[in-house]
Amino acid sequence: MKHKVFVSALIVASLALLGLSSCASGPKPTAQTPQEEPKTPTETVQPGVEQKQPEVTDPSKLPPDQASEAALAAAVARAEKSRKQAFDLEVPATFADDWKKAEAFFMTGREKAQIKTQLSYIEATQAYTSAADAYDELALKALPLYAEARRQEIVKARSDAVKAGADQLLPDQLAAADKVADTAQAQFNSGEYYTAAASAQEARTRYIILKTGLDAYAVQQEIDRRDFAKYDAGNYSLAQQKLQAAQAAYEAGDVNASQNNAEEALLRFRLALNKGREMNASGRGEAASAERQAAQELKANVAVKSDFERAQAVYAEAEQAFKAEKYDDAADLFAQAESLFADVKNVAAEKRARALEAMQNAQQKITATEDAAKKADAVLEGGSR
DSSP states (O other), X not given: OXXXXXXXXXXXXXXXXXXXXXXXXXXXXXXXXXXXXXXXXXXXOOTTOOOOOOOOOOTTTSOOOHHHHHHHHHHHHHHHHHHHHHXXXXXXXXXXXXXXXXXXXXXXXXXXXXXOSHHHHHHHHHHHHHHHHHHHHHHHHHHHHHHHHHHHHHHHHHHHHHHTTHHHHOHHHHHHHHHHHHHHHHHHHTTOHXXXXXXXHHHHHHHHHHHHHHHHHHHHHHHHHHTOGGGOHHHXXXXXXXXXXXXXXXXXXXXXXXXXXXXXXXXXXXHHHHHHHHHHHHHHHHHHHHHHHHHHHTTHHHHTHHHHHHHHHHHHHHHHHHHTTOHHHHHHHHHHHHHHHHHHHHHHHHHHHHHHHHHHXXXXXXXXXXXXXXXXXXXXXXXXX
């Protein structure tokens, strides 16, 4: 028992001594181990396995996909169609500032479409869509104005045809044109733009054909009245053929051929008429020149100087008109000059006749005086013997 108590006391004393020793000397510094920087964990690449790249989702870096390409193509087609319709409706002239704004959208779309990314295609599609919306809005504003302008053109063309005599000379052809004009108006009212525009153009063309054909016919009548066909028989004959062809094409509904033939008929008749006028003026000029020469031979330029000079001034004016190809004016002036030269020629002739008569009378008197003198001499001589 005593032995166990002794051992326990010895252990406690030893522990106390160890504690005192530890407190007296202080803690000894421990060796610092160097700290390593944290390393990014790396995946173990197994042989034969492909390493995945990070997925790109930014549309500004992605190429266009099928959906963006299809959307852009549809937007471009719509914008171009709307743009053409607005242009045909004369929007650039009618609403110039609004047209420029729509064009800005269109050009932006075109520029964006040059960049081959999803984002640019999306932006291009938006710009083209905005352009199409703007064009469509302008077209709706312009359509009534365009329709009214076409209506006024038709009214004027019809009025010109009637003034040329269409209602009296070509009533059936005028009625056919009226029918097309009514169709055009109905199509405009129902919003059938392109068909209405085509019908309006046809109606106007038909009225123009009627006026052109009647103008050609009027020229033909003048040629016939003045007997000018002989001066240009070739053009006159061809004009007749073209006028007949124009009428046939009109009745067959071929307005383009009809218009071309009517225009050529008018051209050919005018050429024939102009040639006739030229030849007529030339003939009048030759007649005036002949009277002028006759007057000069009678010394009218001296005997009736003032009147001759007046005739000469008219003749010179006629020559100037002829050079300017104002043949009808020239013909009238030559005719006037011819008459004036004839007058001065007649006056000069009368003066010359009177002068000759006076000379003859004077000569007779001289002869009579000489005879009387001879008789007197004879009497005197007989008396002296």
